[in-house]
Amino acid sequence: MEQMRGLDSAAAGKYGVDHHLLMENAGHSVYYVILREMGVRGRRFVVVAGVGNNGGDALVVARKLHSSGGSVRAFVVGDPSGYAGPALQNYEIASKIGIKLSTISGEAQLEELRSSLAWCDAVVDGLFGTGLSRDISGIHRSVIEEINAAGRTVFSVDIPSGIGGNDGRIYGAAVRATYTVTFGLPKLGNILYPGYYYGGKLFVSHISFPPELQDSPDIRTELNEPPELPWRPPWGHKGTFGKLLAVAGARNYYGAPYFSSLSFLKAGGGYSRLAAPRSVIPFIAARASEVVYLPMDETDSGALASSNAARVLELIDQHEIDVVVLGPGISLDQEAQSLTRTLAPKVERPLILDGDGLTAISSDPSVLRSREKPTVLTPHPGEMARLLGTSVGEVESNRVETARRAAKELNSYVVLKGAHSIIAYPDGRAFINMSGNSGMGTAGSGDVLTGTIAAMIGLGLDVGDAVRAGVFIHGLSGDLAAAAKGEDGITAEDVLQWLPAATKAMREDHDGTVRRYMPEVI
Ligand SMILES: NC(=O)C1=CN([C@@H]2O[C@H](COP(=O)(O)OP(=O)(O)OC[C@H]3O[C@@H](n4cnc5c(N)ncnc54)[C@H](O)[C@@H]3O)[C@@H](O)[C@H]2O)[C@H](O)CC1
Ligand SMILES: [K+]
DSSP states (O other): OHHHHHHHHHHHHHHOOOHHHHHHHHHHHHHHHHHHHHOOTTOEEEEEEOSSHHHHHHHHHHHHHHHTTOEEEEEEESOGGGOOHHHHHHHHHHHHTTOEEEEEOSGGGHHHHHHHHHHOSEEEEESOSTTOOSOOOHHHHHHHHHHHHHTOEEEEESSOTTBOTTTOOBSSOOOOOSEEEEESSOOHHHHSTTHHHHTOEEEEEOTTOOHHHHTOTTOOEEEOOOOOOOOOOTTOOGGGGOEEEEEOOBTTBOHHHHHHHHHHHHTTOSEEEEEEETTTHHHHHTTOTTSEEEEEOBOTTSSBOGGGHHHHHHHHHHTTOSEEEEOTTOOSOHHHHHHHHHHTTTOOSOEEEOTHHHHHHHTOGGGGTTOOSOEEEOOOHHHHHHHHTSOHHHHHHTHHHHHHHHHHHTTSEEEEOSSSOEEEOTTSOEEEOOOOOGGGOSTTHHHHHHHHHHHHHHHTOOHHHHHHHHHHHHHHHHHHHHHHHOSSSOOHHHHHHTHHHHHHHHHHOHHHHHHTTSOEEO
C-alpha cells in the first residue's frame, strides 16, 4: 500500500496526473465494470461511501450511474466533514445533482439502509480501501454485516471493505464482493487469501498510470506469469529433456520417492533415476516401471545409510545427471539426515531439497552457503518455520516477506507452499502463484511438485523460470484434476496424472492458459 501511495504521488508530481484525475479514473473504471457486467439504465444501486478517498471513488461511481439512468441511493457512513480534497469535491457534487444521499451516523439509520439494500439490484462498496488501519467495529461493522446479509451483487471499490491491503486479512468484518476493481496495481490484500476470495472476480484499472510507473523495478512482488516452455526438438531423445537423479524414500515412505521421480517424466523430463533404499525399490518399481532404480545401502530402520554419499556423487557423474532431487520421504533417521547434510554442499548440479531433506539442513543451513550451483527449497509452512527458526504462525502471517527472507538468507530459490504459493528468488524478487486449489493439500502433492520443477530444469529453463513454471503447472494440474473430479477427492496421484495435460495446455495456449489466472485489466 505504501508503494501504491508512492505511485500516486509520482503520478501527480512527475506527470501531473493528480488525485482528482486518479479518483475520476478510479470511479469510471468501477462504473465501466458495472455497465459491462449488468447494465445501468433502469437498474437500482445502493452506493455505500466511507469518508475517505475510497468513499470519494464510490461517489464518482454514484454520479456516473445516476447520469446514465441508474437509480441511486447513496449512503455516507460517518461524518461527511471528514471529506477532503477530491473526495470532498465529489461529495459536494453528489449532494447537488439529485442523488438521494443519506448519512449513516448510528444504528438508527440502519433501517433505511436495510430497506434500500432490499430494493436494489447491486451495491457499490466504497466504505474502506487501503486506508483501513484497524479492526472494524460499531456502525461500520453493522453496515458491512447488512451488505453481506442482503445477498446482492456487490462491486467493491479497490478492495473489499474490511480486507487489509497489505495482508489480505479480515479486520473484524469484511464485505463479500462479487467483483472488485482495484486501482494502479493489485495490492497484496487483493491477492492473498482470504482477501482474494472475498474480492470475487478481480479487475485492475491502471487509472492512466504510465507503464513506466507500473513496471517500476522498485516493485519487487509480482503475480507469477510463467514463461513459455522451451521448444522440444523433434529429434530429441531421453537425454535431451533432462536427466534426474532423485535421492529419496525410506521403509515407510514409498509415496514420496514414487511421486517425485515419476512426476519428472509426467511433466516432460527425459530420464528419471531413483536412488532409494534397496528394500523399498520393489514396491515403487511395481508402480512406476518408467523410472530406473538404483538400490542403495540402508540402515536397520530401512533408511538411506550415510555410507551412500560417495556412491551418489559417482552416479551423478557417471550418468551425466542434470538435476538432483534430495529428500522426499528420506525420514528423520539420523543416517539419512546426515547423508543429506553431506551431499547438499557436494552436489555440483541444480539441487531441489524437499521434505525431510529440508529438516536435515534446518539444523545447519550453512551447508548451502558453499554451493555454486542453484538450490531450490520447497518448504511447506512447517518446514519453513524450522528453516528460519520461527513459528508457523509467524510464517503464515507474512508469507511473502518470509519467503523473501529465506531466499536471501539461504541464497536459494524458495517455494513457500500453500494457498497461493510464494516463489522467492535470491535476488529479492517474489512471485505469487495463482494456480492450484485446496484439494491439493494432500499427502504427496509436494513430491509431485519437486519432480515437476526438476522437469522444467530438464527442459532447459533457467532455474528461476523453471521454479515459476513448475509451480504454475503443478497448480494447473491440480485444477484440471479438480475440474474432472471435484476438489474433495483428488489425491497426489490425480495431480500426477494430470501433469501431461497441464504441460500440453502450456504448450498449446500459453498466453490463454496463464491469462485465465490473472486479474482482467480494464
Ligand atoms: N492510486 C490509488 O490507489 C488510488 C487510490 N484511491 C482511493 O483511495 C483509497 C484510500 O483512501 P484513504 O483516504 O487512504 O482511506 P480509506 O478511504 O480507505 O479509509 C477511510 C478512512 O477510514 C478511517 N479508518 C481506517 N480504519 C478504520 C476503522 N477500522 N474504523 C473506522 N474508520 C477507519 C481512516 O481514517 C481512513 O482515512 C484507496 O483504497 C482507493 O480507493 C484514489 O481515490 C484513486 C487512486
Ligand atoms: K472498498
